[in-house]
Amino acid sequence: MFGQIDPPHRLLMGPGPVNVHPRVLRAMAADMLGQFDPEMTGYMNQTMALYRHVFMTENRWTFLVDGTARAGIEAALVSLVEPGARLLVLRAGRFGLLLSEIAGRIGADIRTLDIPWGEVATRGQIEAAIVEHQPQIFAAIHGDTSTTMAQPLDGVGDICRRHGVLSYVDATATLGGMAVATDAWGVDVVTGGLQKCMGGPPGSAPITISDRAAAHIMARRHVEAGIRTAGSRDGARPRIGSNYFDLAMVMDYWSEQRLNHHTEATSMLYAAREAARIMVEEGLEARFARHRAAGAAMGAGLRAMGLALYGQDAHRMTNVTGVHIPDCIDGEAVRTRMRAEFEIEIGTAFGPLAGKIWRIGAMGYNAMKHKVLITLAALEASLRAEGFSLPQGNAVDAARASYDKG
Amino acid sequence: MFGQIDPPHRLLMGPGPVNVHPRVLRAMAADMLGQFDPEMTGYMNQTMALYRHVFMTENRWTFLVDGTARAGIEAALVSLVEPGARLLVLRAGRFGLLLSEIAGRIGADIRTLDIPWGEVATRGQIEAAIVEHQPQIFAAIHGDTSTTMAQPLDGVGDICRRHGVLSYVDATATLGGMAVATDAWGVDVVTGGLQKCMGGPPGSAPITISDRAAAHIMARRHVEAGIRTAGSRDGARPRIGSNYFDLAMVMDYWSEQRLNHHTEATSMLYAAREAARIMVEEGLEARFARHRAAGAAMGAGLRAMGLALYGQDAHRMTNVTGVHIPDCIDGEAVRTRMRAEFEIEIGTAFGPLAGKIWRIGAMGYNAMKHKVLITLAALEASLRAEGFSLPQGNAVDAARASYDKG
Structure with a gap:
């Protein structure tokens, strides 16, 4: 049973x-x-x-x-x-x-x-x-x-x-x-x-x-x-x-x-x-602002890792961010490491974008500063473990700065 | 709010x-x-x-x-x-x-x-x-x-x-x-x-x-x-x-x-x-028997009130019982009284049977002796309050007897 x-x-x-x-x-x-x-x-x-x-x-x-x-x-x-x-x-x-x-x-x-x-x-x-x-x-x-x-x-x-x-x-x-x-x-x-x-x-x-x-x-x-x-x-x-x-x-x-x-x-x-x-209760404007802040910080953190965001900056959803998987990196190996070591899920992609981008969300109850920072820190560590060379600590700092400038 | x-x-x-x-x-x-x-x-x-x-x-x-x-x-x-x-x-x-x-x-x-x-x-x-x-x-x-x-x-x-x-x-x-x-x-x-x-x-x-x-x-x-x-x-x-x-x-x-x-x-x-x-965990046979016992007791109780069951005895579902609403009784008034006074819901009916029968279930977590007895007692009291003359206490006794004879 x-x-x-x-x-x-x-x-x-x-x-x-x-x-x-x-x-x-x-x-x-x-x-x-x-x-x-x-x-x-x-x-x-x-x-x-x-x-x-x-x-x-x-x-x-x-x-x-x-x-x-x-x-x-x-x-x-x-x-x-x-x-x-x-x-x-x-x-x-x-x-x-x-x-x-x-x-x-x-x-x-x-x-x-x-x-x-x-x-x-x-x-x-x-x-x-x-x-x-x-x-x-x-x-x-x-x-x-x-x-x-x-x-x-x-x-x-x-x-x-x-x-x-x-x-x-x-x-x-x-x-x-x-x-x-x-x-x-x-x-x-x-x-x-x-x-x-x-x-x-x-x-x-x-x-x-x-x-x-x-x-x-x-x-x-x-x-x-x-x-x-x-x-x-x-x-x-x-x-x-x-x-x-x-x-x-x-x-x-x-x-x-x-x-x-x-x-x-x-x-x-x-x-x-x-x-x-x-x-x-939260208020619609406050809620939309919370999602905007989380999305902006996530994007800033990903860029600070040297990653390129997918799509047009002007028309980005505030609550999910597409990011190119670096060349020579197995996107699924990173996702598996994120899940196995950090108990964090980030998204894969469909059809023509499968294997090319990850989709990282900060939605609803997860559109929060600490969850953005944790995710970026875990992604940085996972990318390094998979052999991707990147400046250490920059992602969290950039996300924090994004929140600070509000 | x-x-x-x-x-x-x-x-x-x-x-x-x-x-x-x-x-x-x-x-x-x-x-x-x-x-x-x-x-x-x-x-x-x-x-x-x-x-x-x-x-x-x-x-x-x-x-x-x-x-x-x-x-x-x-x-x-x-x-x-x-x-x-x-x-x-x-x-x-x-x-x-x-x-x-x-x-x-x-x-x-x-x-x-x-x-x-x-x-x-x-x-x-x-x-x-x-x-x-x-x-x-x-x-x-x-x-x-x-x-x-x-x-x-x-x-x-x-x-x-x-x-x-x-x-x-x-x-x-x-x-x-x-x-x-x-x-x-x-x-x-x-x-x-x-x-x-x-x-x-x-x-x-x-x-x-x-x-x-x-x-x-x-x-x-x-x-x-x-x-x-x-x-x-x-x-x-x-x-x-x-x-x-x-x-x-x-x-x-x-x-x-x-x-x-x-x-x-x-x-x-x-x-x-x-x-x-x-x-x-309960076991399928035990579960079916529990529903059969509850349905049999409900039917016995309803009949002991002088009510007539609807449909063929040989082909009754064990978990819901149709019963004719007595002449001169407003079925909805009884249902409302059941809900308002006893917090018990019994069912109305559709199409050609609307206003003619009630449907009384004893399903899943509710196919239990005490819930059958409570429902019968409340229905008896509600029928009496609506002016229907019936022998007092017979319904619960008949249901109890149905359970006893197993």
Whole structure:
């Protein structure tokens, strides 16, 4: 028989999942409630209110999809995009590719704006692509952890609205760490996850939906046969291709109607609620500044080791840093040493960047000075042990200096 | 600002979710691991081994779908059933209807074997329907909580194999409480949930897949563009209609290949592993007997109050009992009184049974003598308070006697 859960106490400084805030872990230890108990629906309503702060929005429809961040992406796309609908996807990394991968299964007419990995698109490029392709929906990634670049989205929602296009943004890797300014951007649907800057575990995907996007989705509403009543009304547009990810049905459950769909993932709701509560208590600006300071110090420390950062300085995510693996160094040997000797995880990379860069995060509960300094000290020691010659102590000093100059 | 999570201490004696075993709640308080850390993949492998016991199978492919029980159902159907494939669905309640609802969105050619609610199908009826419709896949619910009936499945897998049909069974409501005899039944794919007899929270869906069903699914395998390498090979059959629920990709992640898909829902994996560990420690036969005893005592107690049970005695689920609401009694008033005065939840019903029956569960951590006795005493007092005349104390005595005669 296997023993009880007892994971090593490891510092997770990769691109996520990261260490979970202890308050979030404790929140999950609370027992269940019935799905329709007033206390349960009260917690659901509070969670909606909290995530309006997190998403910086007034959107009524702000709730949780029961699955990991990728579940939120698929729920958004399958509910927004009808088979045959034209979708323009901005792709500048693995997660941009994922959007078109998911949309392909929906049967969308996919058009793409492809940007080299490590770069971002300009507003002009986005508008030109929208004019060229005349899509019904535009989809983009805010922070694509595969490249560690953050796509600027100021003005993008306005461009979309001007051209009659619905917009979707995946903010999994930035939510809780960088400003995800749903209403200021003017975008229609944004999804996230808990396991990065929110400081929670993977398994719940917060989502926010504008009224016009909700109307679009509700036009595809369809009540299940098993709970259909004489008053049940369906929308005029084609039924959504998934039952579990049918946001019209999920919204019916999160509305005053409380129409039964799947059983809400109660423990994950407790986790999501507590993660948002911590964020609201800390204050959004203070939290974003904490991530900026950690990211800047990490970058300064890595450069002081003589390493080159990956991608464009102007568009770096503040919470995860891509860094080139030096020539003649086996990146996996360094990662293994970091884990075995220091119990610290840094990230590998995907596809064309595999073996070429590491991705070092400082997210959520880990976006803290001491964790940045420890990680840099351990990386320096590991690189030296692998035969890389570098000036001793400079990384920590540079990171400390970065914090001092604030 | 909302306060911390602090739910009322309520006894959940409905059809689920139910109170979670404290060991499972504590397991979720453990911190995260990286997705590919050897300790994490070790826990995944242990979870696979544990659920082979739970599903009474030797199937290699036994793992978790990251979502609630309904996510497991959709993952199984969307991965097994190609658009246009013929699917025969056995429907004898709301969850049978759900199977055809989900399959309809996949574009399956759906045929149905419809049985009146409160009854079950015979083997002969199932075989006749298979002969008539010649489906590629047969799908059924083991325990449909909407009717509280358990469909006998002995021999059903053999019938399907004889006719070259793949079989799927949803055992959400019975897994951990009644024998879900995957290999003895000879069925190909079975899914479950944690929030009923497994004594865990909703949010993880255990699944087991036979080798022949896995081969069928792997023929639809498709590697994502973002992680594709020169050696990536796709299957010959049509791509699965969902990315998140693409079991071929999820199996790649749970295999030695560890090909990245979505981030595993770590806390829910901890919960699922602990729930299975408790079950294996208790012993499957002892656990099933505990549920049988609780269900028998609950039924005896309800009858001793003068209430009539719903459905066929021979095919009752052992862990949830349907009972007719007496004429002239407002079922919701009784449920509200149970919750307000006794902090006990019993279940309402769906569709044609709404307002006609209550569903009273004794599942997982709640399938215990004292919880059965407390529930009966509280229901008796609540019925009397609502003006229903009944012999005082008989329910508890009858339940006690049911336990005594063992």
